[in-house]
Amino acid sequence: xxxxxxxxxxDELVExxxxxxxxxxxxxxxxxxxxxxxxxxxxYLAQARELGDILIVALNSDRSVRELKGPARPILKxxxxxxxxxxLGCVDYVTVFDQPTPRELIARVLPDIxxxxxxxxxxxxxxxxxxxxxxxxxxxxxxxxxxxxxDIITRIKERFCPERVEKY
Numbered sequence: 001x002x003x004x005x006x007x008x009x010x011d012e013l014v015e016x017x018x019x020x021x022x023x024x025x026x027x028x029x030x031x032x033x034x035x036x037x038x039x040x041x042x043x044y045l046a047q048a049r050e051l052g053d054i055l056i057v058a059l060n061s062d063r064s065v066r067e068l069k070g071p072a073r074p075i076l077k078x079x080x081x082x083x084x085x086x087x088l089g090c091v092d093y094v095t096v097f098d099q100p101t102p103r104e105l106i107a108r109v110l111p112d113i114x115x116x117x118x119x120x121x122x123x124x125x126x127x128x129x130x131x132x133x134x135x136x137x138x139x140x141x142x143x144x145x146x147x148x149x150x151d152i153i154t155r156i157k158e159r160f161c162p163e164r165v166e167k168y
Contacts, residue, residue, distance in 0.1 A: 007082045007086050007093075008094065008095050010095055013093060016093065017109050017111075026052035028048050028052035028111060028112070028114075028115060029055075029127075030045070030058070030116060031057065031059070033060045034059055035069070035073060039147050041147075043144055044144070045057070045088060045090050047142075048090075048115045049090035055090055058095050058096070059081055061097065062077060064097070064100065110130065110136065112136050113139065116140055118142045118143030119143050125140065
């Protein structure tokens with residue numbers, strides 16, 4: 001089964017994962033809001049992909065992003081974020097989850113490798129116990145300083161409406 005670089009529903013993703021497991025393909029999984037794609041995201045996703053044969057990215061739903069980041073987020077809607085993510089050459093599959101954490105999804109997919117950015121310590125990564133119990137590995141990849149969606153929003157506000165600068 002060749003990588004699809006496609007947006008896929010969770011149930012279908014679980015089926016694809018089983019096929020990839022049978023083929024001996026090494027699956028890497030990550031998740032996040034990925035609200036405004038920036039160089040930190042791109043570098044992180046490229047590094048994640050280098051750890052295996054297939055990269056699955058699970059995006060927080062719009063509702064989930066609002067719950068995590070506040071009512072002003074996301075900046076880009078779910079369908080826009082999935083389209084941008086699926087266009088990246090290092091990403092093979094994109095799905096969206098609506099739960100507060102991806103634990104249930106990770107437990108269903110059981111990737112060979114689970115990764116998060118360096119702003120997460122390995123012990124804080126949701127799904128770690130499930131992946132390690134299944135024989136997989138968990139990594140926290142290097143964080144790129146000054147590259148965050150919150151930093152970008154703050155820079156925009158400083159340039160275009162300095163009277164309303166606050167952190168997002």
